[in-house]
Amino acid sequence: MKMIKTSNIWRFRYLLLLLVWRDVKSRYKQAFFGFAWAMLTPTFQALVFWLVFGILFKIPTGKVPYLPLVFSGFIFWNFFSQSVSSATLSITGNSNLVTKIAFPKEILIFSSILGRIPDLITSLAVLIAILAFYHISLSVHILWVIPILIIEMIMALAIGMFLAAINVYFRDITAVVPILLMAWLFLTPVIYPLESIPTQYQLYAKLNPMTGILEGLRSAVITGTPPERISMLFSISITLIFVIFSYLLFKKLEKGFSDVI
Amino acid sequence: MEKAVVINNLWKKYKIGQPKKLGDALPLFLFRQKLKEFWALKNINLSVEKGERLGIIGPNGSGKSTLLKIISGVTSPSSGNFTTNGKVAALLEVGTGFHPDFTGRENIYLYGTILGMNLNEIKQRFDEIVRFSGIRKFLDTPVKYYSSGMYIRLAFSVAIHLEWDILLVDEVLAVGDIEFQKKCLLKIEKSLGSEKSLILVSHNFDIVRKLCNEVLFLENGQIKKNGKANSVVDYYLKHVQG
Numbered sequence: 404m405k406m407i408k409t410s411n412i413w414r415f416r417y418l419l420l421l422l423v424w425r426d427v428k429s430r431y432k433q434a435f436f437g438f439a440w441a442m443l444t445p446t447f448q449a450l451v452f453w454l455v456f457g458i459l460f461k462i463p464t465g466k467v468p469y470l471p472l473v474f475s476g477f478i479f480w481n482f483f484s485q486s487v488s489s490a491t492l493s494i495t496g497n498s499n500l501v502t503k504i505a506f507p508k509e510i511l512i513f514s515s516i517l518g519r520i521p522d523l524i525t526s527l528a529v530l531i532a533i534l535a536f537y538h539i540s541l542s543v544h545i546l547w548v549i550p551i552l553i554i555e556m557i558m559a560l561a562i563g564m565f566l567a568a569i570n571v572y573f574r575d576i577t578a579v580v581p582i583l584l585m586a587w588l589f590l591t592p593v594i595y596p597l598e599s600i601p602t603q604y605q606l607y608a609k610l611n612p613m614t615g616i617l618e619g620l621r622s623a624v625i626t627g628t629p630p631e632r633i634s635m636l637f638s639i640s641i642t643l644i645f646v647i648f649s650y651l652l653f654k655k656l657e658k659g660f661s662d663v664i
Numbered sequence: 665m666e667k668a669v670v671i672n673n674l675w676k677k678y679k680i681g682q683p684k685k686l687g688d689a690l691p692l693f694l695f696r697q698k699l700k701e702f703w704a705l706k707n708i709n710l711s712v713e714k715g716e717r718l719g720i721i722g723p724n725g726s727g728k729s730t731l732l733k734i735i736s737g738v739t740s741p742s743s744g745n746f747t748t749n750g751k752v753a754a755l756l757e758v759g760t761g762f763h764p765d766f767t768g769r770e771n772i773y774l775y776g777t778i779l780g781m782n783l784n785e786i787k788q789r790f791d792e793i794v795r796f797s798g799i800r801k802f803l804d805t806p807v808k809y810y811s812s813g814m815y816i817r818l819a820f821s822v823a824i825h826l827e828w829d830i831l832l833v834d835e836v837l838a839v840g841d842i843e844f845q846k847k848c849l850l851k852i853e854k855s856l857g858s859e860k861s862l863i864l865v866s867h868n869f870d871i872v873r874k875l876c877n878e879v880l881f882l883e884n885g886q887i888k889k890n891g892k893a894n895s896v897v898d899y900y901l902k903h904v905q906g
Contacts, residue, residue, distance in 0.1 A: 421777040425763055432765050503760040504778055505737035575686045661739045663682050 412507055419510050419517075426489075426518035441525035445481055449474035452594050462595050467625055471533050476593035478526040479620045482519055482552070483559050483613065484584045489515040490563025491580050494571050498664045508657050509650075512564050516556055523552075530624065542627030551619045551630065554642055558612065561645035568649075568656040571664050591617055609634055612641035667749060668830050668861040669712040669735060674744030676705040676730055676885075704730040706885045708744070712830075712878075717862040719876035719893060721869070721900055727885040728865045732756060732832045735863065750829025750861075753779065758836045759819035764808035768799060768818055771807050775822045789825045796847070797821035817844055824851050831855075834865045849875065869897050 412419075431437040449470060456462045457469035464472055493511040494501060501508065534541065570576035591613040592600070600608050608614050615638030619630030680700040683689040691697065705727045712718050720728045733739045735746065736754035761778040762771050772793055776786040786793075794800050797817045799810075807815055820836070831852070849871065856862060866872050872879060872893065879896035881889040881903075888903075889896050 417777045417782045418780075420783075421774050425766070425774055428770075429763055429765055497761075499757070499760050500778065502733075503738065503754075503756045505754065572682075572684075573686050573689065574684050658740050661733070662678060 412510070415506055415510050418506060419514055422510065422514035423517045426514055427521050430518075438521075438525060441522040442529045445474060445477040445526050446529060448477045448481075452477075456594060462599055464596050465598060467539075467596070468537055471530070471537055471539060471625055472596060472621070473594050474533055475530055475621050475624050476617065478523065478530060479552075479555070479617055480588060480591065480593045481526075482523045483555055483616075484588065485522070486516040486519045486556065486559035487562050487566070487584060488580055489518070490559065491566040491570055491576060493563075494567045494660060495574070495577075495664060501664050502661045508660055509564065509653060512560060512567055512653075516559050516563065534625070539625060540627070541624070544623050544627050544629050547623035547629055548620055551616060551623065551635075554639055555616050555620070557646050558616065558638075558642045561642060561649040564653040565645075565649040568653045571656065571660050587611075587613065592621075593617060596621075609637070612638045612645075614638070666714045667711050667747075668714045668716065669710070669746065669748050669863070671708050671710040671735075671746040672744055674705060674708040674734065674741045674746055675703065676727070676734060676739075677742040678702045678704055704885050705734075705741075708887060710880065710887070710890070712861050712863060714749075714829075714861055715856075715858040716878055717856065717876045718864070719872040719879040719897075720863065720865045720882060721867070721872060721879060721897065722882035722888070723904075726882040728882055729756070729834055730885075731882070732834050732863065732865055735830075736832050748830060751827065752830045752832065753823075753826045753828035754832040754834075755823050755836050756832070756834045758816055758823060762807060762815070762819060765806050767806055768797075768803045768810070771818065772822055775819060779823060779826055781826060785827070793821045793825050796824065796851070813841065813844075820844075820848055824848055828855075829859065830861045830863070832863050835867070869901070873897055 431440070436443065452473045453470045457473070462469065490512045493515040494508060497511055500506075500511070531541075566576050566580060588594075590608070590611055592608065597605070597608060597614065597618050615630070615634035619635050619638070622628045622630060678701070680702050682699060683692060692699070708731065720731065722728055730739070732754065733756065734741050735748065736752060736756065738754070738756065759775065762775055766774065772790065773783070773786055776793075777783070781789075794803060797820075799814050799818055802810065802814065807818065810818070833852075852862070853875065862875065864872065864876060876893045879891065879893045879900075880887060881896050881900050889899055
């Protein structure tokens with residue numbers, strides 16, 4: 404039986420490249436402020452939470468001021484959550500490609516995740532400006548951001564592939580994803596630091612693989628320290644388990660995509 | 665002779681009424697209900713030689729498009745197997761993946777890669793593609809402002825500059841004005857040779873007679889007749905009228 408070989412993704416690199424380009428370009432072609440939205444979205448989110456939790460209900464944040472903490476939290480979280488939500492819709496949203504063109508469908512998942520990178524880079528520029536404003540200087544440990552972001556992308560890939568594949572069969576997933584992501588946002592140290600969680604719950608918080616990722620990214624940027632080794636290794640292991648499981652499930656369900664979609 | 669496509673005992677089943685909501689799936693699962701099945705293709709055996717130009721005809725719902733989809737790799741057979749020998753290009757629809765907000769120029773690149781070209785191939789053929797389409801003036805206009813004719817011309821011009829050993833075409837030739845149709849047919853005829861094969865699904869018997877040397881008549885997912893183009897088309901026309 405002739406199916407597209409999974410090792411053939413290299414053959415579709417141009418398709419991947421052009422799909423990323425289509426995704427990024429179409430997202431900003433219509434909007435008046437264009438790329439500025441990549442900076443404005445996390446800025447507004449951070450301002451709202453700063454008003455509520457930085458000023459009204461003061462959350463203890465240790466030495467780090469609340470605004471850079473919440474802003475960095477949001478840009479790294481948004482990268483994940485936007486990747487997951489666009490990946491989830493990427494198969495059903497491209498049904499014309501799925502039913503008319505033969506290609507490995509994970510290309511659609513990859514492209515929707517890679518398409519989020521320009522936003523992230525743009526918003527990182529704002530983060531650096533905010534850090535400068537608070538006189539927080541960057542250390543060499545900021546380089547940790549790169550490997551941890553790769554882990555975050557793989558995590559988004561795992562969750563996105565899983566949800567996208569199920570979404571072809573049951574569109575209920577489309578409705579579930581925003582709720583899931585909102586719950587996950589509040590259960591992850593994004594708008595608060597990990598230390599502000601009462602000690603008896605800390606262990607549970609650390610069982611969330613996104614905790615290690617978010618904390619690792621934030622410590623690299625703000626405190627200029629390497630990630631905490633155990634929670635980072637935990638996040639990496641969970642990510643790898645998830646991505647292998649999701650990939651196998653995706654490839655199994657992929658065969659039916661063009662018939663069912 | 666060397667074979668381009670060989671199909672052995674190929675069957676394709678579709679399930680009717682696949683649930684799209686969990687609420688609909690639950691009773692099916694709980695009461696172990698089976699979905700209705702529909703066999704779109706039943707026991708297809710076929711071989712297409714290199715250089716052969718095969719037309720597939722038959723009434724709507726006879727399985728013509730399903731067969732092309734399987735050969736192109738878009739969907740997989742339920743049982744049986746097939747092999748293809750050479751680079752397959754499938755035109756199951758023109759303009760798949762076109763982005764309405766993108767300009768003609770951008771869509772040439774986008775559509776070209778969707779059809780399997782790489783960026784260099786597209787760059788090399790860019791001028792030829794534009795010349796063939798005849799829409800140079802609107803190259804930098806978003807395609808959403810194109811007339812449907814212009815849209816199809818552009819898409820087809822990209823598709824027709826693909827490189828292939830086996831070309832699968834589903835009905836898409838019946839688009840655009842007569843003049844453009846002729847131009848496309850001519851281009852396909854020119855690219856054909858002793859090594860290249862064509863499989864064409866069409867309801868246009870003039871095109872089938874002109875372009876194909878062999879014809880397959882499908883009905884209800886089965887091969888009803890297979891043979892020389894003119895005799896099978898004549899048989900089909902008699903069959904339909906009688």
